[in-house]
Amino acid sequence: MVTKEQVEASLTSKLNPIHLEVIDISGGCGASFEIEVVSEQFEGKRLLERHRMVNAALEEEMKEIHALSIKKAQTPQQWKPSQDSATPSKDA
16 A cells, blocks of 8 residues: 555655645545645656656556546746735735
8 A cells, every 4th residue: 555655755755846745535545646746857847747757756656556646747936926826915
């Protein structure tokens, strides 16, 4: 069984993310995960290449994971605007 902590540890060690969110959507059996990852290593990479990097980082875990949903695979610059829009403006 793959744990949320194992997924987080593998992604952290291989992609050094500035933001990482891993959610076990399998009900605790470790078969299905949703992730958001923001890493400088994604700079200059297309979305498909970023997803391949995530899958490569989880190569061992993927032998037991049945479903992996990558909700976000962004660079810090792409992620920052979405964080700014989540914060109410002082002018509003």
